[in-house]
Amino acid sequence: MTIMDDRRTETPRIIDCHCHIASEDHTPRSFIEGSVANMVVALSAQGIPVNARKLTTMFLSKMQDPLGDGLVTEMAEGGIRKSVLLIADFTFALKDCKLTIEESFAKHLEVLRRHPDKFEVFGGVDPRWGKDGLALFERSLVEFGFRGFKVYPPCGFSPSDSALFPFYELCAFHHVPVLLHIGPTSPVLDFSISSPFLIDEAARLFPTVNFILAHGAVSFVEECVMLCRFRPNVYLDISGYQATLGYDPAASAVKHIVSLGISHKVLFGTDFPVFRLQGEQKNFVEVLTGKNGALEELNERERAMVLYENAERLIKSAVAVAA
């Protein structure tokens, strides 16, 4: 059975390793407005009459899925078996968050329990929350069944900051991976600490922890590939490739990444709901797996690795430890 067959049958196998709950509960308004600001600049330059409030309203209309029901529907249509929900902790850096990070974890647990077979959750905690944050993260692994750690350096810290080491020790103990944001983000945050090389020290000091560089097919590509090739415990995800589809409908960025001999390190991801104005999950899968898709030149083995086996392998060890 091929991947394409999988997508059309009742037994989808694809794992989307990079998603978020589409709700303002977890993404503050300032973060969204910052992202919209770039759109306003681009559209205004073309002489298009647009205001930020209107664009924000359109974007927010795609952020009304707090229980994950809409995402589950889109996953089924796209042949996605499971998605990883990432909790980016903006609560220390941005002061307009609706929920505390503890409340955000609780909401994710609610979604996980509502759709137990559809999601895994990677909790994220800003290390500046200190011992309380560490305790919350440990609880998430031991009690909630979360399976990873999400790090968001543009909030104001390096991913190799020693304040994160106790978190990585927990990751090593519980055999769970770390997924960290790479590259630009909302302009309200700091781009200067988004380089993949900043993970190198932590990756070297914690060789049993697997680190996933988010957006590695579109941000700092050369550096991400280098780290994946020479650090056994560094991977990348391709989420964000949708941003390139306007000028490159064939997703050459993904085609390029998987042509470099690191298919065993590449994970499929979509960054739902960021590109929801552009299309649905099935459209983003189709670009890769359809006729002339970006993964067409891979053999079945390699395609399986990218679409689900690599993610499965990283998450499975956590499940085995928990069991």
Added chain:
Amino acid sequence: MELDAKFDERIMALIAEAVPGKFKKTKITMETSLQKELGLDSLGMLSLVFRFEELFGIDIAQMGIDVNIAKLKTVGDIMGVARDIISKVPLAREV
């Protein structure tokens, strides 16, 4: 507003205006894919919506119409939505 051939031409012209230079030579038909063949990403689609509103002097959101941009895949899809919107606005006019 009368939904005649002239209306279709105006919509086709709007679409052509939103297409990035790299895809300008693509022949636009009702079946043409917006993303694959015309390179219209979310920003391109938004520009189309705003130019449409400007052309007909309307505000789609204020009309209470929910246009799901993500579901628009072909030029024909846009034409269908545009016709639907304008048919609900008898006083819409080209400005």
